[in-house]
Structure formats: structure tokens, C-alpha cells
Amino acid sequence: MWSVSIVFRQLWKSQAVNRSRLYSTSTRCGTKFKYKERVDIPAQTTALLAGRKWLPGALSAGSKYPTYVASPRDNFPALYTVNSPSTGSTPIGDFAKDAREIIEGDLHIYGAILFRGLPLQGGDDFSMFVRSMDYSLIGYEGGTAVRHKVAADVLTASNDPPEYSIEPHNEMAYSDHYPMKVFFFCDVAALPGHGGESVITDVREVVKKLDPEVVDKARKLGIRYCRHLPTRTPGGYTSWQEGFFTEDRADVEKYMVEHKRAYRWESDGALTYWYNLPAFVTHPKTGEDVWFNQYHSHHATYFKDHPLWAHLDIPDDRYPFHCYYGDGSEVEEEVLQHIRDVLWEVSVGFQMKRGDLLALDNIYVQHSRLGFKGKRKLLVSLSMD
Ligand SMILES: [Fe+2]
DSSP states (O other), X not given: OOOHHHHHHHHHHHHHTOHHHHHHTOOOOOTTEEEOSSOOOOOOSSOBOTTOTTSTTTTSTTOOOOSXXXXXXXXXXXXXXXXXXXXXXXXXXXXXXXXXXXXXXHHHHXXXXXXXXXXXXXXXXXXXXXXXXXXXXXXXXXXXXXXXXXXXXXXXXXXXXXXXXXXXXXXXXXXXXXXXXXXXXXXXXXXXXXXOOEXXXXXXXXXXXXXXXXXXXXXXXXXEEEEEEOSSOTTSOOOHHHHTTOSOHHHHHHHHHHTTOEEEEOTTSOEEEEEEXXXXXXXXXXXXXXXOOOTTTTXXXXXXXXXXXXXXXXXXXXXXXXXXXXXXXXXXXXXXXXXXXXXXXXXXXXXXXXXXEEEEETTTEEEEEOOBSSOOEEEEEEEOO
């Protein structure tokens, strides 16, 4: 006989593939926000994927990337706009309270919710907003991207060169201390026609399209993540001082012990460390077993189409990060390409506007951004609950 949880999961699966139907009956709508029945985000006819420069896997032989990134669909992301009578003198904390209610009710269903029209004017306001939502916000110690602190619990989203297109990934899936939610805030929007689309990817759709043999092998072997952080990176990528927000080796060693990492200090002052993690995690709210790993985006091939690294000829384990199957064997080239192909096949992209706040369920949804020209600035905040 089916248990209650199995029945729930079957129901859950049917819900997950039909966001439109669900939303038509949703009553969850904060007083400061109104749900938009259709996402009025324009189609992305110019956001090229196939053959795109500085996008890992796009120029590989056999790449099956779609020509363009798809537009948002089926309430992905679900869109809430601020009720105009609610703006004006309404305190930021009041918006945050209502946003939290929406997020708690619906984020695990839709995976991504976009709040548009918030009266937030930069990093300090964004900080006040996320802190007012009363989540357990975390820092970024041990993270792989180059980020700088902007305000309390707020960092720059990425300092990668603007022309580089970042691949879809769950935030810190390479760690066992990963956030449950990711909040992006658009401080400076890219100009029209200048790229910089924000991209989101629902892994529930991804895993359905992956070759079952790839999925089974990943489940069986897990993944070994390796990091190599020079004392100061010649290419401008993350040094251990930047990665751990310290100049003191003792702080790093404390982290290694606490997180059960194997590590060594290299003779040139670099830090190397490694550890194994499973390729799947259990969603804490739904109990669903979810593909949650970075075989592709924690692999040395990430750097081989990167403007700061492509000219170098160094062993894979000397790049800032690399990974293997959990038994130490290399992940096959065709498997990496297959994962990338599927990710881009199901991804959707759109332009964030200034003041937009995008809330993501970090277990179900990956994020990325396409390269851009000119100015564009997104900020990020991470929560453990
Ligand atoms: Fe990220």
C-alpha cells in the first residue's frame, strides 16, 4: 500500500510539470504584491547559445546547444509585481514580510519567483530587505567565485569578466554547506541588446532528459571536488585569501578540519584540497531526491573557454577547481557535453530590471548568466533555510 509520503510525491510530481494550472487556483498573494498571470518578459531572440564564444561547451564538437536561450514559460519564474498603492512610504520590512509569505508558500513549487517593482535603491536597501525576511543568511567562505562584500549579508553576484557566460549551477553544490535559497537583486540592469540575460534551470526537468546510465553512474560513484587556490592568482581568479576572506592560514586550516577536507599547502604557497560528496540530495521540504552536483561547472573544462584562462596550458588539477567521479576516475568528455546540452535545452533566460529581486529554491533551480557588454551589476544574498 502506498504511504502518505509516496502519494504526496506522486501528486507533487504532477504539480511540478504544470505550474500554470496550479497558479490559477493559488490564493497565496501578499497584500503588497499581485501575481501576474502571464510573465511579461520579452522573448530572447538575440541571446545566442550555439557557437557562442566564452561559453563552455558551445564550441565543442557534437555540441547540441539550442541556437538561442528559451524565454520564460509556465510560471518559471513566477512573477509578482508590487501593488502601486503599496509603494510610497511603506517600510521595506513590510514588503519583506509579505515576500517571505509568498516564498514560504510557493518557492518549493515554482522554483523561482521574481519580485518586480520593489522600492529598493541599491545594496543597503537589498540588505535591509533580505535581513527583514528573517532567514538565516550566510557568508561565502570556501566559495569558488570572486565576490566582494557590498553590504551586510550582500555580495556581488560575480566578478567574472563580462564577456564570459557562466554555466547553470546550483549555488555551492560543490559544498556540503550550501544555501537553500538564493536571492539576486538587480542593482544595475544591462542595456537593451547588450546581453547579460539571467538564466534559470529547473533540475527536475534536467534529470528527466539525462541518459539514465549517466544518472545511475553519478548516483553510484558520487563526485570528488578538488580546489587549487594560489596564494595570489596570476589570472585574477580566486586566491585562498579571497576564497576564505582571511590572510591567516590558521583560519583556513580550521575550516578544513571542521569540514573534513583533505588538504595540503603547496611549496609555492598555494592551497589544494579535496573531498567527496553525493551527486543527489534530499529536498528538505518535499523529500524529493534531487540531482545536485557540479560535474560540469566544477570541472577544469569550465576554464578552457574562459577569457582569463583559455590561453594557459596547465594540468587539469592546477586550475582553480576540477572534479572526478568519487572513485577518482575522470568524468568522460561526452558525459560533460551531454550534461551541458541538457542544461541549456531546458534553461530559460530573461533580462532583470533595476530593482528586481529573484528568489530561487537552490535545490531545484540552477542559475547562470550570459555574457554582456557595458555595465550590469547583480547582488546576491544566500540563506540556509
Ligand atoms: Fe552562482
